[in-house]
Amino acid sequence: MISGPFNTPSYESTPDDLGFVTFRVAGQWFGLPVMCVQEVLTTQRIARVPLAPADVTGFLNLRGQIVTVIDVRTRMGLPSDASDPDATHLNVVIRDDTDFFSLRVDEIGDVVNVPASAVEPLPATLGARWSSVCVGVVYRARDSMVILDAGRIVCDPVLFS
Amino acid sequence: LVLSRNQLIQLVGHDDGSRYYAPIQQLNRITTDLQEVVMQTRMQPVGAVWSKLPRIVRDIAQSSGKQIAVEMTGSQTELDRQLMQVIQDPLTHIVRNSADHGIELPHVRNEKGKSATGVIRLHAYHESGHVVIEITDDGAGIDLNAVRRKAVSRGLLHREAAESLTDREVLRFVFEPGLSTAEQVTHVSGRGVGMDVVRSNIEKIGGTVELDSVRGRGCTVRIRIPLTLAIIPALLVEAGGETFAVPQGSVLELIRVSDASSSLVERIYDMSFYRLREMLLPLVDLDRLLGLPARRLGDEYNVVVCQLGEDRFGLAVDEVFDTQEIVVKPVGRRVKALACYAGCTILGDGRVIMILDPTGIAGRKNVA
Numbered sequence: 252m253i254s255g256p257f258n259t260p261s262y263e264s265t266p267d268d269l270g271f272v273t274f275r276v277a278g279q280w281f282g283l284p285v286m287c288v289q290e291v292l293t294t295q296r297i298a299r300v301p302l303a304p305a306d307v308t309g310f311l312n313l314r315g316q317i318v319t320v321i322d323v324r325t326r327m328g329l330p331s332d333a334s335d336p337d338a339t340h341l342n343v344v345i346r347d348d349t350d351f352f353s354l355r356v357d358e359i360g361d362v363v364n365v366p367a368s369a370v371e372p373l374p375a376t377l378g379a380r381w382s383s384v385c386v387g388v389v390y391r392a393r394d395s396m397v398i399l400d401a402g403r404i405v406c407d408p409v410l411f412s
Numbered sequence: 413l414v415l416s417r418n419q420l421i422q423l424v425g426h427d428d429g430s431r432y433y434a435p436i437q438q439l440n441r442i443t444t445d446l447q448e449v450v451m452q453t454r455m456q457p458v459g460a461v462w463s464k465l466p467r468i469v470r471d472i473a474q475s476s477g478k479q480i481a482v483e484m485t486g487s488q489t490e491l492d493r494q495l496m497q498v499i500q501d502p503l504t505h506i507v508r509n510s511a512d513h514g515i516e517l518p519h520v521r522n523e524k525g526k527s528a529t530g531v532i533r534l535h536a537y538h539e540s541g542h543v544v545i546e547i548t549d550d551g552a553g554i555d556l557n558a559v560r561r562k563a564v565s566r567g568l569l570h571r572e573a574a575e576s577l578t579d580r581e582v583l584r585f586v587f588e589p590g591l592s593t594a595e596q597v598t599h600v601s602g603r604g605v606g607m608d609v610v611r612s613n614i615e616k617i618g619g620t621v622e623l624d625s626v627r628g629r630g631c632t633v634r635i636r637i638p639l640t641l642a643i644i645p646a647l648l649v650e651a652g653g654e655t656f657a658v659p660q661g662s663v664l665e666l667i668r669v670s671d672a673s674s675s676l677v678e679r680i681y682d683m684s685f686y687r688l689r690e691m692l693l694p695l696v697d698l699d700r701l702l703g704l705p706a707r708r709l710g711d712e713y714n715v716v717v718c719q720l721g722e723d724r725f726g727l728a729v730d731e732v733f734d735t736q737e738i739v740v741k742p743v744g745r746r747v748k749a750l751a752c753y754a755g756c757t758i759l760g761d762g763r764v765i766m767i768l769d770p771t772g773i774a775g776r777k778n779v780a
Binding site: 300301302303307309310312315317321349350351352405407 | 702704762
């Protein structure tokens with residue numbers, strides 16, 4: 252399962268490099284700055300919250316702390332995983348000043364280091380939903396990785412539409 | 413610790429023969445003691461923040477030549493220490509407002525037939541999962557026409573719209589930034605910075621501020637602060653396959669509706685009512701309200717009668733379980749806006765369940 256898109260060995264990192272936690276949702280690789288991520292959890296029991304916004308899957312209990320689970324698929328408008336609703340999901344836990352959030356993802360990759368110069372601006376054609384939460388793209392040999400803004404992906408999508 | 417304790421107790425159950433039974437009972441006792449002590453250090457009587465207020469009032473009274481008495485009731489009501497710090501400034505501000513603008517000079521009061529000494533009353537009490545602090549004065553009240561004029565002149569409102577607004581709606585403008593009706597700016601107030609800051613501070617901790625005013629009779633500011641970070645007794649119920657907690661404080665009684673008693677349920681237009689002792693009790697179907705799978709027609713169900721101030725309504729649920737002491741946890745900002753949840757909690761088995769807010773639910777269905 253630990254098979255990231257990049258095989259950049261971490262010992263090559265220099266101070267100019269940016270570290271990203273990588274994860275995959277619906278075939279697309281995403282990256283979050285490594286300092287934003289608190290921890291990664293395996294599949295958890297998630298309590299549904301009736302009437303919650305569509306991208307809020309529910310709450311999970313992280314050692315007594317309530318964590319709001321954000322479904323990255325719904326949030327990013329990616330095709331839903333209707334075939335297997337109980338498929339295993341991983342949780343990337345991030346926190347801000349007030350709340351804990353968890354991004355529900357399919358697969359976790361390596362932590363990769365990328366030179367800051369390799370992060371390129373997001374193509375403008377991706378639309379408002381993506382441009383509001385993505386800060387750039389890293390193009391690699393086999394695929395591309397979209398860098399997310401941790402503060403924005405947990406916000407209400409309506410704020411940006 | 414409390415939650416793990418509950419978990420263990422649930423595991424062992426009431427199996428007296430288990431060799432874990434005695435040590436777990438011991439652990440239970442210690443945890444309960446510890447929890448009480450910890451809670452006591454967190455919880456403080458609101459009297460602690462009130463203690464400075466009489467002095468502020470006295471200072472204002474002396475410098476303005478007014479006679480003001482301060483009465484305090486319910487100062488033993490306990491509140492989380494963290495919340496206490498947040499409400500300190502808003503409280504001071506409101507009391508200062510009352511003393512400076514509300515209470516009139518002694519000769520004015522005499523002309524109006526009131527006693528020369530004005531009274532500012534502070535009252536704190538618990539109400540359905542909230543601590544309510546009321547600050548009442550018997551002064552001049554708020555000049556609604558002045559608020560209207562001010563709102564129009566600041567471009568917050570059209571002139572025609574101002575005429576048609578009800579008094580209650582006009583009062584809401586008091587919380588807008590930059591709106592002060594004070595004719596003179598004194599060193600204590602009238603600078604137009606105030607009630608909007610009060611409101612934003614209180615809302616930051618999830619509370620609400622309300623204002624009532626009768627011209628010539630005084631005004632009342634009501635601050636409602638949630639009991640987050642606190643432990644409350646709650647009734648566990650089930651609807652649409654999910655478990656919810658209802659704060660015990662707002663539960664009045666429980667009714668079971670079976671085939672035999674279903675004739676007591678009446679429908680008027682799209683609302684159901686239950687004939688409860690010659691009174692029509694509006695019913696809210698929790699599963700329908702929350703968009704959960706509805707119960708089958710004709711199934712027996714339970715009605716949780718909730719009391720909200722003067723009003724009451726019935727919450728129709730599938731099952732009623734027991735009452736538990738639960739830890740109220742905040743729901744996070746993405747869910748807070750829904751208004752139908754007062755928070756969430758973690759049950760003994762680690763499940764997260766939502767705590768319903770009867771006030772929010774009633775507001776959603778317009779039943780109270």
